[in-house]
Amino acid sequence: MSVPELKPLAAAPRVELKSLDTLWFQVGGTVCNLACTHCFISCSPTNHTHEFMTLAEVRRFLDEAAGLGVREYYFTGGEPFLNPQMEAILAVALEVGPANVLTNGLLLDPGRCARLKALEEAADYSLDLRVSLDGYDASSNDPIRGAGTFARILEGIRNLAAAGLNPVITVTEVCREAASDSGKERFFELLRAMGIHRPRLKILPVFQLGAEAARGGAYESWQRLREEDTPEDGWTHLQCSSCRMVTDQGVWVCPILVNEPSAKMGDTLADTLESFPLEHSACWTCHVYGVSCKT
Amino acid sequence: MSKLIVHRGLATWGEALVPLDRFRAAAAEAGVRLTPEEREAAVRSYTAAVPDPAPVEGPYRRIAVFGGVYNNHFGLAALLDDAARRGAEAVYCLGDLGGFGPNPEKVRPLLAQGGVRAIQGNYEESLAAGREDCNCGYTDPRDNHFAEISYRYTERNCSGGYKAWMGELPRRRRVRVGERELLLVHGSPRRINEFLFRSTSPVPFLEVLLDQHRCDGILATHTGLHWHRRLPSGRDAVNVGVIGRPANDGGTNVWYAMLEEGEDGLVVDLLPLAYDHQGLAAEMRREGLPEEFVETIETGWWTTCLEILPARERAASRF
Numbered sequence: 001m002s003v004p005e006l007k008p009l010a011a012a013p014r015v016e017l018k019s020l021d022t023l024w025f026q027v028g029g030t031v032c033n034l035a036c037t038h039c040f041i042s043c044s045p046t047n048h049t050h051e052f053m054t055l056a057e058v059r060r061f062l063d064e065a066a067g068l069g070v071r072e073y074y075f076t077g078g079e080p081f082l083n084p085q086m087e088a089i090l091a092v093a094l095e096v097g098p099a100n101v102l103t104n105g106l107l108l109d110p111g112r113c114a115r116l117k118a119l120e121e122a123a124d125y126s127l128d129l130r131v132s133l134d135g136y137d138a139s140s141n142d143p144i145r146g147a148g149t150f151a152r153i154l155e156g157i158r159n160l161a162a163a164g165l166n167p168v169i170t171v172t173e174v175c176r177e178a179a180s181d182s183g184k185e186r187f188f189e190l191l192r193a194m195g196i197h198r199p200r201l202k203i204l205p206v207f208q209l210g211a212e213a214a215r216g217g218a219y220e221s222w223q224r225l226r227e228e229d230t231p232e233d234g235w236t237h238l239q240c241s242s243c244r245m246v247t248d249q250g251v252w253v254c255p256i257l258v259n260e261p262s263a264k265m266g267d268t269l270a271d272t273l274e275s276f277p278l279e280h281s282a283c284w285t286c287h288v289y290g291v292s293c294k295t
Numbered sequence: 296m297s298k299l300i301v302h303r304g305l306a307t308w309g310e311a312l313v314p315l316d317r318f319r320a321a322a323a324e325a326g327v328r329l330t331p332e333e334r335e336a337a338v339r340s341y342t343a344a345v346p347d348p349a350p351v352e353g354p355y356r357r358i359a360v361f362g363g364v365y366n367n368h369f370g371l372a373a374l375l376d377d378a379a380r381r382g383a384e385a386v387y388c389l390g391d392l393g394g395f396g397p398n399p400e401k402v403r404p405l406l407a408q409g410g411v412r413a414i415q416g417n418y419e420e421s422l423a424a425g426r427e428d429c430n431c432g433y434t435d436p437r438d439n440h441f442a443e444i445s446y447r448y449t450e451r452n453c454s455g456g457y458k459a460w461m462g463e464l465p466r467r468r469r470v471r472v473g474e475r476e477l478l479l480v481h482g483s484p485r486r487i488n489e490f491l492f493r494s495t496s497p498v499p500f501l502e503v504l505l506d507q508h509r510c511d512g513i514l515a516t517h518t519g520l521h522w523h524r525r526l527p528s529g530r531d532a533v534n535v536g537v538i539g540r541p542a543n544d545g546g547t548n549v550w551y552a553m554l555e556e557g558e559d560g561l562v563v564d565l566l567p568l569a570y571d572h573q574g575l576a577a578e579m580r581r582e583g584l585p586e587e588f589v590e591t592i593e594t595g596w597w598t599t600c601l602e603i604l605p606a607r608e609r610a611a612s613r614f
Contacts, residue, residue, distance in 0.1 A: 019485065020341075021500075030307065042307040049306035049318055068341060069503025072495060097497035098605065120606075126494040128606040166610065181436070198614070200602075213310040249322045259307045261321035270334035271327050273341050 011227040012279035015235040019242055020269065021071040022294060023061070024255045026247035027053045027089060028077020034104055035211070036145050038134070038174045040282075041259050042210035043078050049259055050247045052083040059092055061246050064269045066096055074100045074294070076255060081107040087115060094123035100295055102170070105131040105156030106149070113163035120165065129167040130202065130295060131157055135175050136186050144174055154194065161196050168200040168295050174216070179203050205289040207256055207282050219281035229287065235278070239292045244272050255293050256282045345484070345507050352412075353471035355384040360479065361551035362389035362416070362516025365539025366396030366449065368405055370549050373570035374538050375409040381553060387470065389516040390416020390481040392461070393449035394429060394442075395539055396575060397582040403457055415464040416481040416517065417488045421446070422453060423462025432488040435602030442600070444585055469510065473556025475531075478510040482517040491515050491534055493522035494607035501532045512561060514552065519543070519600070520608060521550040523563045531561050538568060540588075541595040543612050547572045548595075 029050040032043035041049070062073075073093045080086050080101055093099045108131075120127040131153065135141030138150035145153070160167050169187060177183030184201055191199035206212050208219045235241055245252040250267050253276045257263035260280060265272035278287075285291060306318035329337060359378035364371055378386050388411050393399045406413065415423075417430045429446040433439050466487065468479040483489035484504060501524065505513060512531035520543065521536025536542055536550035548567040555562040576592045587598040596613040604612065 042302075044302055046302040047307060048302065048315065049308075066499035067338060067503075069500045069507075071497065071500045096499055098495045124494070125497055126605040126607040164610075166606070198601075198609070209310060210307055218310055249319065250326060259318075260309055261318065261325045264322050264325035266326040267328055268334060270337045271329050273337050274327075 012277040013225055013227045013230045013235065014275040014277050015238055015240050016275045017241060017244075017273055018236055020065070020068050020244060020273070022074060022239070022243040023065050023070045023072075023269075024074045024076060024243060024245040024293075025053060025058055025061070025089075026050050026077060026245060026255075026258055027058065027075045027086065028080040028083050029053070029248060030259075031078045031082055032104070033079050033082060033106055034146050034149065036134075037215045038144055038172060038206055038212040040207035040209040040212050040256060047078075050078070050249060052078075052085075053089075053246070053248050055085045055088050055092065057248065058089050058246075061269065062093060062096055068269060070097065072098045072100065074102065074255075076102040079104050079107065081112070087112075087119070090116075090119055090127070094119060094125055094127060098125040098127070100128045100130065102130045102132070103156075104145070104149075105133075105153040108156035108159050110159050110162065113159045113165065116160075117163040117165055128295060129160060129165060130170050131160070131167045132170045132172075133157075133187075134172060136190055140175060157191070157196070158194055161194065166196060166198060166200060168202050170202045170204060173203065173205045202295060204293075205285060205291055207285055209256070209282060210259065219284070223281045223284045225278045225283050225287055235287075237290065238278075238283070238286050239294060240276060240278075240283075240286075243294075244269060256286070342503055342506060344509050347467070347469070347478075347508065349465065349467050349469045351469045351471055351476060353385070355470070355472055357381075357383050357553065357555040358385045358387060358470060358472055359383035359551060359553055360387045360389065360514050360533075360535045361538045362481070362535050363391045363519060363537025363539040364388065364402055365391065365394045365445075365537065366399045366402060367539040367549075367570075367575055368396075368398070368401040369571045369575045370538040370568065371402055371405045371409075373568055374551055375405065375411075377566070377568055378409075378551075378553070383553065385470070386411050387468065387479055387514075388413040389479060389514065389535060390414050390464075391418045391516065391537070391539070392416070393418045393422065393453065394445040395584075395588055397578045397584060399449050399453045400457060403460075412468065413464050414468055414479055414481060415461065415466050415487070418446075418449070419461035419464055420487060422450060422458045430488055431600075432482075432490065433600065433603055438600050438602050441585065441587065445588075448582075448584065472554050472561060475511040475556075475561045477512040477514055477554070477561075478508050479514045481515065483515055484508045484513060488517065490518050490603060491532070492518050492520060492605050492608055493524070493534070495605045496524070496532065498524065498526055502526055502528055502530075505530050505532070512554075514554075519597075521552070521565045523552075523565060525563075529560060531563055533563055533565075536565065538570075540591055540597075543595070543597040543608075545595045545613070547593070
């Protein structure tokens, strides 16, 4: 039960906010209908570290974001579609900018997919969905995401495709071959076989936090950024130079560190326009693997 | 199943579990809490105007603006005729002279003959600096594969003099049309290779961008797809499209913009332009350029650079 002491190295480099282009919403909190063994924030049906966000809360931040010229909105969780206000939230967001939803695909029944398509068609801006999948078949995916999930995820993807929406399939490198060209081709074949003519894929490395720390191992002490790691052109390749993450408990530096209170930057976006110390091990992953959570 | 119940009353803090209240209390304490005055000041400083020493050209009554020549000298010749016929007083090019098409050196004399005032695109910047790649900003390996073929071909077939000339082009220009001061850039005022697609360039973003860069309109290219938004403030954001290849809409024509002083501000016309696309296709084949590129010229549908398209623009494409 002890709180892990964060021991910042003497000189963690700082990342400036170059421009606030991408605003994330932890709209599903840490509540999820799955409990994936690689989840870096250990989401589960009973994890209430962060709760659902309400439409009113989201609207308040969308208003503030407009004044700062935010370009795009991302919605994640937990599972966003567990939030009963999710579709209303999307409708409001699409009035002011493009929206992206990261979902596990389990709640994408034909009715919901048709409503999402209607939202997409009515909007002036892009609506994009991202569905997580962690293997080419049940025997590789289900040990990570849960028994029976492979078939249910594929059903969700099929429902989206049938409604005329082409999701980006997100695969983590827990699936070992995913990053190779032949691995990607296997996913493309799987999706083409489901009638998706233009398959889209995003590969993400794992963050050794939360449930993943127990599954694949935690970070070691050397996995930290130091001042001398600062690239010539600065830290603009990191998403935290152009994003912030809003949860029901305030504004955080990025989507990865919402379970680190030290990564909370303030209560409004205006509080969070300053630089942030890259003192967390996850910062090392973003730098070394060139990660961006964006699509 | 133990994991499903383990969180009851607990929160995840990094890799540990702590009582929920303890996490909430720590989160409530964390970060900064500015006063309302400090918040206003922080936003003011964030959205403050960016200094721009570019001189203002004009004023003109009517100008033609195009981007993305991509070595298409057939398209450029057609554009110069069309713009002159429509009475453009000045002709501006927003960069990306090379790539995709054949024989880069055929473009250069046309630019001079037409009195075209150009700015640098990422292609000019990369060629002049001797970069290894075009810095187009693609993320997909297939897109990058074809971008590399384009860049290598153009790099090999451009003279040192042409590259040096590219390096001397300004990165932005300011032009007055009637009462309106327009900022001409390649990608966006912030980055030479930023993509301004219609479906991902929302109104609030554009309004702040125009505030920061103190202009009545922004003209950009880089994406290859043309669009125009009249903003609630009455100002304009225009992607003028490209004349190097069609707009992924099944038509063989290309697009450019005519801007004119009107009674209620700026009149923005996005114009389709027909040119000898069969001549271009034949020359591309003679030069041994990829059949994928030639197909785009002949059919009007993109076969490469597709992965960078937002969902909306991608859904409208054939491939």
